[in-house]
Structures are given as structure tokens and as C-alpha cells.
Amino acid sequence: MKKIAKTLIDTKILDRALAVGVLCEAAFVIAAHYRPFLGLHFGLFACMMIAGTAALLYARDLARGYVMGALGGLVIGAACGIAAVGLANLLGDHPERFLPYGVMVSALIGAIGGLFGQYAAWIREFIATLR
Numbered sequence: 796m797k798k799i800a801k802t803l804i805d806t807k808i809l810d811r812a813l814a815v816g817v818l819c820e821a822a823f824v825i826a827a828h829y830r831p832f833l834g835l836h837f838g839l840f841a842c843m844m845i846a847g848t849a850a851l852l853y854a855r856d857l858a859r860g861y862v863m864g865a866l867g868g869l870v871i872g873a874a875c876g877i878a879a880v881g882l883a884n885l886l887g888d889h890p891e892r893f894l895p896y897g898v899m900v901s902a903l904i905g906a907i908g909g910l911f912g913q914y915a916a917w918i919r920e921f922i923a924t925l926r
Contacts, residue, residue: 804867808856812871816849820879828886846875846901847908854912858920864913865906872905873898
């Protein structure tokens with residue numbers, strides 16, 4: 796009898812969260828390219844918030860523990876960071892030296908978003924037991 800092992804990352808949920816995160820990051824970077832006010836005042840906060848929110852959504856849907864939520868959030872945050880900083884670099888908004896720092900910050904925020912997403916899943920489960 797074969798045992799089916801649970802994978803660390805659920806690719807179906809990961810694909811949905813990556814699509815949401817990367818598309819939102821791309822939309823913000825393009826908007827900030829044409830309206831520099833957005834990038835100047837909201838650039839870093841918006842990129843971190845989008846990466847963290849996409850990771851939160853992934854971990855909340857996964858609901859398999861803090862480590863798995865943080866790992867998936869790390870992957871999503873890094874992908875969002877690569878998309879945002881890479882697109883900004885292609886558009887000529889930021890020099891190439893921001894690439895590693897932007898990806899590291901987004902990956903860290905994604906991992907933290909994954910932890911909060913697992914906490915939200917735990918709260919959702921707890922509230923369901925009260926009904």
C-alpha cells in the first residue's frame with residue numbers, strides 16, 4: 796500500500812497566490828512608472844504589502860502549519876519581489892543594485908505574511924468549532 800506524502804507546498808494554491816501577487820505588483824510598478832508620485836510615496840510600502848497579502852492568502856488557504864505557511868509565503872514574497880524590482884529595472888525606474896535587497900525584503904515580508912495567514916486559518920478553525 797502506497798502512502799501519499801503531503802508536500803511542503805501546495806502548487807495549486809501557490810499558483811493562485813503567485814498570480815495575484817505578481818499581477819498586483821506589476822500593476823503597481825507600471826502605475827508608479829507613469830505616476831512617479833505613487834512610487835515616491837508608496838513604493839516600498841505597497842510592494843511589501845502586496846507580497847505579504849499574497850502570502851497571507853496562500854497560508855490561510857493551505858492551513859497546514861506555521862512552517863509550511865511561512866515557507867510558501869517566502870516563495871511568494873521572493874517571486875513578488877523579483878517581479879516588482881525586475882519590472883522596475885526594465886522600465887528604468889531603479890538601478891540594478893536594488894534587485895537583491897528588494898527580493899530579500901519581499902521574501903521576509905512574505906514569510907511573515909505566511910505566519911499571519913496560518914494564524915488566520917487557526918482563528919477561522921476555532922470560530923467554526925464555536926458554532
